[in-house]
Structures are given as C-alpha cells and as structure tokens.
Amino acid sequence: MTMLQDRLAQLQQAVAEREAQQLMRQPVTVEHYNGRLITIDGQPFLNFSGNDYLGLATAPEVLQAYADGALKLGAGSSGSPMVTGQHAIHRQLTETLSDWLGVERVLLFSSGFAANQAMLHTLAVKQDTLLLDKLSHASLIDGALHSDARMKRFAHNNMSALARLLEQEPQSMVVTEGVFSMDGDCPDLAALRSLCLQHQVPLLLDDAHGLGVKGSEGQGSGPAQGVANSELFCLMANFGKALGVAGAFLGASKTVIDYIEQFGRHYIYSTALSPATCAAVLKSIDLCRKQHWRRDKLYNNIKKFRILAADLPIMNSDTAIQGMVLGSSEQAVNASKQLKKAGIWATAIRPPTVPAGSARLRITLSSQHSDEDIALLVQQLRLLLL
Numbered sequence: 001m002t003m004l005q006d007r008l009a010q011l012q013q014a015v016a017e018r019e020a021q022q023l024m025r026q027p028v029t030v031e032h033y034n035g036r037l038i039t040i041d042g043q044p045f046l047n048f049s050g051n052d053y054l055g056l057a058t059a060p061e062v063l064q065a066y067a068d069g070a071l072k073l074g075a076g077s078s079g080s081p082m083v084t085g086q087h088a089i090h091r092q093l094t095e096t097l098s099d100w101l102g103v104e105r106v107l108l109f110s111s112g113f114a115a116n117q118a119m120l121h122t123l124a125v126k127q128d129t130l131l132l133d134k135l136s137h138a139s140l141i142d143g144a145l146h147s148d149a150r151m152k153r154f155a156h157n158n159m160s161a162l163a164r165l166l167e168q169e170p171q172s173m174v175v176t177e178g179v180f181s182m183d184g185d186c187p188d189l190a191a192l193r194s195l196c197l198q199h200q201v202p203l204l205l206d207d208a209h210g211l212g213v214k215g216s217e218g219q220g221s222g223p224a225q226g227v228a229n230s231e232l233f234c235l236m237a238n239f240g241k242a243l244g245v246a247g248a249f250l251g252a253s254k255t256v257i258d259y260i261e262q263f264g265r266h267y268i269y270s271t272a273l274s275p276a277t278c279a280a281v282l283k284s285i286d287l288c289r290k291q292h293w294r295r296d297k298l299y300n301n302i303k304k305f306r307i308l309a310a311d312l313p314i315m316n317s318d319t320a321i322q323g324m325v326l327g328s329s330e331q332a333v334n335a336s337k338q339l340k341k342a343g344i345w346a347t348a349i350r351p352p353t354v355p356a357g358s359a360r361l362r363i364t365l366s367s368q369h370s371d372e373d374i375a376l377l378v379q380q381l382r383l384l385l386l
C-alpha cells in the first residue's frame with residue numbers, strides 16, 4: 001500500500017467505525033421551508049428542530065429587505081472589510097447593533113463559528129487560562145484550543161467549581177453561553193458577573209440562543225438577567241438563529257473591538273458579509289424589537305409544552321430548547337424515526353455533540369407553532385415512552 005492509499009484507508013475506517021457506533025451524521029435536504037413546516041423527500045413534517053425561534057426567517061418584510069438589498073447593494077461584498085468589503089449598510093448594521101444592545105462598538109463576521117474563534121484566539125494571551133463551561137459549543141472549545149492560552153473547563157453552570165478554578169488561576173478569562181445550545185438552560189449571569197468582578201477577570205459570553213428571545217426587546221441573556229451587555233468583556237451572538245438570517249458579530253468596548261479589528265485574523269482575512277444579508281438582518285432586528293407578540297407567543301408555547309409534558313423526562317429549561325434525554329444513540333435515533341412516522345421532525349442528538357450516555361431528542365419551539373402542534377408533539381412523545 002502506498003502512503004496515499006494508506007491515508008485513504010484510515011479515513012474510510014474512521015467513517016466505518018462511526019457508522020458501526022450508530023453515530024453517522026447525515027444532513028437532510030429540506031425541499032420546502034416555512035418555519036413551522038418542512039418538506040423532506042416530498043413529505044411535510046411539523047418542524048421541531050430549527051433555531052428560527054421567532055419565525056423571522058420567512059417574515060415577508062425580511063424577505064423583501066433581502067431582495068431589495070441584493071438589487072440595490074449587491075449579492076456579495078466583494079472583499080475583506082479592510083479592502084473594499086465594508087459598505088454603508090455594514091456601518092448601518094453595526095451602529096444599529098450598538099444602539100440596540102448598548103455596546104460601544106461592533107464587528108461583523110460571516111458566522112458565529114468564526115466570531116467565536118476570533119474572540120478567543122485574538123483576546124487570550126499565552127499567560128491566560130481560558131475557563132470554559134463544560135458544555136461550551138464546539139466553536140468556543142476550538143477557539144480556546146487554537147489560542148495561545150491554556151484551557152480549563154468548569155462543571156456546567158457550577159459557580160463554586162468556577163470560583164475554585166479562579167483561586168488557582170488568577171490570570172484567566174471566563175467563557176460561557178447565555179442559553180446552552182443542547183440543554184437549553186442558562187447560567188446565573190449576575191452571579192458570574194460578581195465572581196468575575198471579584199477576581200478582576202473578563203467575562204466573555206456567547207449568546208447565540210439568547211439574542212432576540214431574551215430581554216424586553218430581545219437584547220439577550222445579560223439584559224434579561226439585569227446584566228448590561230456593556231458589562232461583558234466581549235459578547236458574541238449570531239444572526240442565523242432567532243433573527244433568521246446568517247452571520248454574526250462581536251460587541252464590546254471600543255478598546256476591545258479596536259484591538260480585534262487590528263489583530264483578529266478571522267475578521268481581517270475574510271470576505272465581509274453580503275450587503276443583502278445586512279439589509280435582511282437590519283429588517284429582522286427592527287421586527288424583533290417592535291413585534292413583542294413573537295416573543296410572547298414563543299414563551300406561551302414553551303409554557304404550554306412544559307405543562308403538557310410535565311410527566312415526561314424533559315430537561316429543566318425555560319427556553320425554546322427542550323431536551324428529552326433517552327440514553328443511547330440507538331434509542332435517540334429510534335425515537336426520532338418514530339416521530340417522523342407521525343409527521344414530526346425532532347432531531348436526535350448524539351455523542352460527541354453531547355456527552356456519552358446522554359443522547360437525546362432536541363426539541364425546539366417557535367412562535368409559529370400552534371396549540372394543536374404542541375399537543376400532537378406531546379402525545380407522540382408520550383407514545384414513545386410507553
């Protein structure tokens with residue numbers, strides 16, 4: 001066998017092992033999407049798997065803004081923001097974000113993954129220890145691993161575990177999420193802020209699942225818990241979840257953002273967001289701030305679901321992300337298949353995305369679900385467990 005053949009054989013073996021462990025990931029192709037319903041292989045399903053929590057991905061005003069933005073401003077930005085990729089609409093979007101979220105400056109990124117990489121890779125120095133919540137998203141873990149700093153993880157949402165680490169590691173940065181993507185639970189941000197202040201260390205927050213849905217005008221998890229976004233050392237959130245579009249940003253003080261603008265390689269060496277996308281995000285923010293009914297409906301749906309499913313093994317979450325841990329990957333995959341037969345799409349989440357033995361159904365609720373949709377979901381979940 002040549003070295004090249006050997007390399008290919010290794011790749012094949014890794015995929016075969018994954019298959020044998022029932023851990024193969026297979027993207028599905030959605031043929032039609034309207035938020036509440038998705039069509040896959042010609043069959044419509046009630047969608048309980050997306051992150052379009054407020055139904056903004058198909059709001060007619062957002063679609064119109066996208067189309068107008070493309071016609072007037074272009075489908076692509078044509079370059080890095082440092083060359084000719086920053087257009088007037090990018091400035092408008094960063095200023096709108098600063099105003100909405102109460103942060104001094106904002107930088108735009110093409111994805112939350114890139115923004116998290118930039119945040120940790122650029123801000124952490126060699127002498128730092130990055131202290132990450134155990135359940136942090138892969139983009140934060142990779143950002144920390146690629147930085148010059150050391151990484152340590154604290155038990156999920158556990159303030160005493162973090163306090164102990166802070167005693168041992170005086171030069172650290174604390175990194176957590178506003179709403180955890182697989183469990184749907186939230187840290188006590190006021191307690192975290194106090195702990196970080198006490199130790200004089202920066203607090204960095206990924207609020208991918210909090211922006212838009214938390215806070216009176218959707219300003220996110222911090223404001224919803226009485227912590228101003230300006231009290232964070234750096235905030236990351238993206239536009240592809242509750243805002244229903246794509247892209248992301250980092251928001252912080254002028255000093256922090258000026259630094260990332262100069263030294264953040266993910267920002268400098270990457271094509272800026274498309275102007276059409278910026279136009280759509282601006283419209284989405286506008287609707288998100290004004291149309292309180294979207295959040296009200298979402299929270300009513302969450303409440304309804306939790307009342308109906310109170311006797312089922314659902315995780316403790318008051319957010320749009322509701323998990324039902326089933327144990328093995330096989331059990332989670334079978335449950336997801338059974339639900340599909342009843343016309344319900346709820347994705348099975350397996351290791352390594354979640355810890356071994358905690359494979360689950362990740363159910364996400366949106367403002368677009370009706371009472372009947374939720375009742376049907378709970379009825380089918382109950383059948384699964386009988």
Ligand SMILES: Cc1ncc(COP(=O)(O)O)c(C=O)c1O
Nearest residue numbers: 111112113137139181208238240
């Ligand atoms: C908590 C969290 N952070 C970051 C990301 C990455 O964001 P994006 O999908 O915009 O790359 C995601 C979602 O994929 C996420 O759930």
